[in-house]
Amino acid sequence: MATTLGKLGYLVVAICSSGEEALARFEEFRPDLVLMDVHLAGQLDGIETARELQRRGSVAIVYVTACADLDTVARARETHPHGYLLKPFNHDELRLAVEVAAQRHFEENERQRREHSYFEAFQSLADGVIAADLSGGVVFMNPSAARTTGWNAQEAIGRSLHEVFRIFQSTGEPAEILSAEAPADSTERTVYLTNLAGERVAIHDRSAPLRDAQGHLSGLIILFRAAVTAPAPMETAATTRNTAPLVDVVESISDPLFSLDSRWRVTYANASALRLFDRNLQNMLGLSLWDIMPSATRELHHEAFAHAMLHRETVNREIYLDEKQIWLELRGYPFGEGLLLLIQDVTARREEAERRNRIDRLESLGLLARGFAHDFNNLLTVLLGNISLAEMRLRNAITLPELHTAKQATLQAQNLVQQLLTFARGGAPIKTQLRLGDLIETFFTHHTRANRVEYRVEIQPGLPQVAIDSAQIRRMLSNLIRNAEQAQPEGGEIVVRCFAPDHAEMFPGEMVADTNFQPSGLAIEVEDRGEGIPAEHLPHIFEPYFSTRKADNATGLGLTVCESIAKAHGGSLTVSSEPGRGTTVRFYLPLDSDSEEADAFGLSKVFDTAPDLTNSNPRILVLEDDPLVRSLIVRNLTSNGFDVAETAEGTETVRLYQESFTQGRPYDLVILDLSIPNGMGGVRAMEKLRAIDPEVFAIVSSGYSDDPVMANPAAYGFASVLPKPYEPADMLRLVRNILSTRGIRRTSSQQD
Incomplete structure (x- = not known):
């Protein structure tokens, strides 16, 4: 029989000799149809086994037996079998019995499925x-x-x-x-x-x-x-006074709910709806929906609600309630000849979605900015470099204010790109050893001061050097000073302090055994006497795009960028404010082992004049793909007595260095551009150069200031970094510093 069923296209999953075995295999295979004899081996006969199978699941039973007595047939009928085939039978009788049973079984299952779905629908x-x-x-x-x-x-x-x-x-x-x-x-x-x-x-x-x-x-x-x-x-x-249980449920709903008739009139409103619109029931009933809602609501949403009412469909719309400054979601359901409206406050959801959307837009803008940052900073390098060279040439002859203005605009353009990269990409700081006090004083030397604002700088003497990214800290200080100026439009006072906070202030309640203990950190405070920040705004001041100065075209990114810079330096930014009395922003910077890493090559020392180099005419190899930047570098270095070789791709750079090294005339310094489109860049070229000469000295330069190589050059074998854009004087100071360090190390090595 199994062979015949197989030829008919049915899958026989198991052949059992007893009812007990059939029950055991049923759980494993879950068949749709069971062909069963009445007389079986074991304790259970076929009819008892059928009852148990049907209890365990939906299955069609066809008895295949020689038993035709009335008692057996009556017992079998109680199990509602899908067929009763008497032995002996032929091939066609078996096929017909199985097909009829299978069809009936599938139809019953489909009917039960539909009934269950109807049941579920009625239940809900x-x-x-x-x-x-x-x-x-x-x-x-x-x-x-x-x-x-x-x-x-x-x-x-x-x-x-x-x-x-x-x-x-x-x-x-x-x-x-x-x-x-x-x-x-x-x-x-x-x-x-x-x-x-x-x-x-x-x-x-x-x-x-x-x-x-x-x-x-x-x-x-x-x-x-x-x-x-x-x-x-x-x-x-x-x-x-007695209300139906359903009405009690409606009244207890925390969300506002009211019903409308076919003419938009309110026929019912629960307690929450009355509270939302500040009305009592007598004043609410009979009013038109469009009289209750803001005036702009009818123009924006009437068509959608009218369509739902006409076609007896549900509708879902969001409106803004001006008087309470909240977003409401209105869900309308067909009810009688009108609509039943369920209202939910979705302000928090809307604000979160808007916040995520703003962050997504900012990240997308950051990716876009990074994509053109390299080329853009190359252009800024050319502009800034040539303006600086022009200033130096004309310094003794004539002073042109236009050159100074162009230079300031170039620096501002650089600052805009770097602010975006700092926030959107994290902006790993490029640290060097500096004194915060010197940085603050230099900042105010170039800062354009606001009218009727008095500036006071208080720097605690004897503060140690710290490892910081000077460009990022200047950017943070600029944002904080600008906020303080905008908080005092009629004039006032800004106090900038730089100090080492005492332990009791930073860690209140803790005892210190050493009375001479100095906290391992420094702080910069910017204090104003302006309007202050309302308490409800304080939790949002670090959020992207949050600003109360929309009329001033404020971006709302200032404090967000400052917080990113503080975190990138391992520090923190705190704000305290009292409306009407002013605001104080504190940047706390812990002192850590980064200071040693930042000074690993002795680069914190800056030479005002060219040091006494071992080689009177140092040889420098330059890798730079941009011809304008490359030309600027060559002119700047050659005019200051350096012997410069230039390359546009890393493979050529490695070849020239290899030839020079083989001839016993290695280059004293290599300046490598980090990214070379469609060619070997600075990192790969540096790997090959170190394989040729383990003592090679190199500077990595790039417009990608957020690249990990720029933040940790020593890990890639570089002596220092030169972020673009830069002034020619900055390059000269760094080159002389590196060459002096190389000379010192070589002298020490020869003495050893």
Whole structure:
């Protein structure tokens, strides 16, 4: 038989000899159809096994047996088999029995699936649903109907429909339940339901007939919902105080909810809706939705709500309530001839989505900025370099203010790109050893001061050097000073302090054994006497794009960038403010081992004049793909007595260095551009140069100031970094410093 079934296209998953074995294999294979003899080996016969299989799952049973006695057939019939095939049988009889059983099984499963989906739908409906058979007995009740009638669904099953669904006319006369023979589109009416507790509830009800697969009438289904209407004339004042369970649920909903009729008039509003619109029930009922909402709401949303009302569809819209400055989500559902509106405050969700959108936009802008930063900084290098060279040439002859203005504009252009990169990409600092006090004083030397603002700088003497990215710290200081100036539009005072905070201030409540203890950190404070920051704004001041100065075209990125710089240096930024009395911003910078790393090559020392180099005409090899930048570098170095060789791609750089090294004339210094499009860049070239000469000295230069190589050059074998754009004088100082260090190291090596 298994072979025959296989030829017919059926998959035989198991062949069992006993009922016990069949039950064990059933859990493993879960077959759709079981062909079973009545007489089996083991304790269970086929009929007992069939009962157990059907209890465990949906399966079709076909008995294949020689038993035809009435008792066996009667027992088998109780299991509702899908077939009963008597032995002996031929191939066609087996095929027909299996096909009929399989088809019937699949149809039953599909019918059960549909019934289950209908059941789930009825269970979740807000309307009450009661189904009854032709005899008037309740066969189904959904949760909404149970709440409204007060009956437990299980207790109601089997009871008379007239007992469970007791309805009356407005006059108090009993109302007839709509007949099952009534058309499916019978008119909805308003009646009064008396629930199990004796309370009367106004409802709208309608009925529809239930029919079986053959179209024969099999019962009645009633759909009803609570009606928002006036009390029935026969109800007393005491009765009207009783509310239906469904109404209690609606009133207890924390979200505002109200209903509209077909002319947009409010027919019901729960307590939350009344609180939202600051009205009482008498003032709310009868008002038009468009009178309640802001004036712009009708123009923006009337079409969507009208379409939903006309086509009996749900609608979901978001509106802004100006008077309360909140966002509301309005979800409308068909209700009677109008709509039921459920309102939810989604202000927090909107603000979070807007914040994420702003961050995404900023990150995208940062990626875009980084994409052109290299070329842009190359151009700035050329502009800044040539302007600086022109200034130096004309210094003794004539002073041109236009050159100074152009130079300042170039530096500002650089600052804009770097601010964006600092925030969007993290901006790993390029640290060198500096004194914070010197940096602050230099900053104010070039800072354009605001009118009617007094500036006071207080620097504690004897502060140690710290490892910082001077460009980033200047950028942070510039943002803080600008904020302080904008906070005092009528004039005032700005105090900038640089000091080592005492332990009691930074760590209150802790005892220090050493009275001479100095905290391992420095602080910069910027204090103003301006308008201050309201308490409700303080939690948001570090958020991107947050600004209260929209009229001043403020970007809202100033403090966000400052916080990024502080974190990148391992420090922190704190703000304290009192409205009307001013604001104080403190940047705390811990002292750490980075200072040793920043001075690993002795580069903190800056020579004002050219040092006494061992080689009177040092040889420098330059890798730079941009011809304008390369020309600037060559002119700058050659005019100061250096012997310069230039290359545009890393392979050529390595070749020239190899030739020179083989001839016993290695280059004293190599300046490598970090990124070379479609060619070997600085990092790869440096690896090859170190393989040729482990003592090679090199400077890495790039417009990608946020690249890891720029933040930690020693890890890649570089002596120092030269971020673009830079002034020619900065390059000369760095080159002389590196060559002096190389000379010192070589002298020490020869003495050893």
